[in-house]
Amino acid sequence: MVGLPARGKSLISGKAMRYLAWVGIPARVFNVGTYRRQDTPHPNAAFFDPANKEGEKARRAAAEAAVSDMLRWFKEKNGTVAILDATNSTKARRRWIYETCKNAGIDTLFVESVCDNEEIIMHNILEVKTTSPDYVGLDPEVAAQDFRNRIRNYEKVYETIDEDEKQYTYVKLINVSSTVIINQIKDYLSSRLVYYLQNLHIKPRSIWLSRHGESEFNLTGKIGGDSNLSPRGEAYARALPALLKQSGIPKNAKITIWTSTLKRTIQTARHLAAETGYEKLEWKALDELDSGVCDSLTYEQIAERYPEDFAARDEDKYNYRYRGGESYRDVVIRLEPIIMELERSENVIIVTHQAVLRCIYAYFLNLPQDQSPWMQVPLHTLMKLTPRAYGTEEQRYKANIPAVSTWRAKGTSAKHQEYPAGLK
């Protein structure tokens, strides 16, 4: 990362790491501030003055410690993408990083966040003064003033990436991707990352997730298929507009409704679209996990007809691929364009399926692959996710309409049960 303090570098680092981990690429953030805090936990702005030799020395030592841990991580833990989260604000510092990585056989991609929009900077300063461990226990106004002085100290020596550095691979994000300058991108992974970064925005918004209403297949415990809603599922579809309203919609917010191409999600969103006039899009990529030869069977029938497959799925549910069908890993790959589009979008309500919802949820909440396929996602429940600078907030709203439970615990083929109304 490259950029002055309060330019959203840590936010970008955290998001990029979450995205990479979700697509299965081992990634880690090395935050130089964390290393510096070991010796200097609560520095004031003077510590960052370029004329302060002691400060300069301590900061260089922190950067060296972070880079050496980073190189060790690449070597010993087989890491793929390390994100060095620091200001790296001078050409000399960047040359050192570039050379050090090159000598270790590691490619460098500099991501500079440039921002001259006062509103965004103020927003970031506010975020920092309330969350940074540097300022714990300090009066927020004093912290904000000190932080502004710290930025001024960095400005004295800050050199933006320019013509002299055109041999480097870099991307410059200007005012949160309003303008993006890309230089010397040479491989697929970097171009994917750049595309991801290009889609990010920081406008406040929410994403609502819901499964379709209870379907005829859900009632009989059959998986897959393309059945209609049950009468209770239809009742949920009718209740959805009020449930969405109850969850809190920002004034004048424009919401887009996304469904899969299967009947049960389209029927669930039908009344919502009609009552609100919100734009509606159908995505093939949101269709349920394809259960191949097991489509339209119950879990009990699968356990009976394909006992080895049933056991293998329990053993490693994320990677198990149904014969002629998909695994959770496959679903994540086909959902990548959905995530890109979601990052670009503002308010969206997605009406989809159990497995697909788990994958999207795992991206936002950073859920590990061995847990996400087992997550409980009850029917007739609306989830509201609100991305914040340091994580995603979640709220759940349950419609008071009973439905079966389609959740199956590991190691059982137990028949589905009624899901009691009002249960959280």
Ligand SMILES: O=P(O)(O)OC[C@H]1O[C@@](CO)(OP(=O)(O)O)[C@@H](O)[C@@H]1O
């Ligand atoms: O991965 P598991 O836990 O089997 O959950 C996925 C299953 O959920 C179901 C319901 O049992 O999805 P859906 O929400 O579309 O009804 C099946 O169609 C699908 O195979």
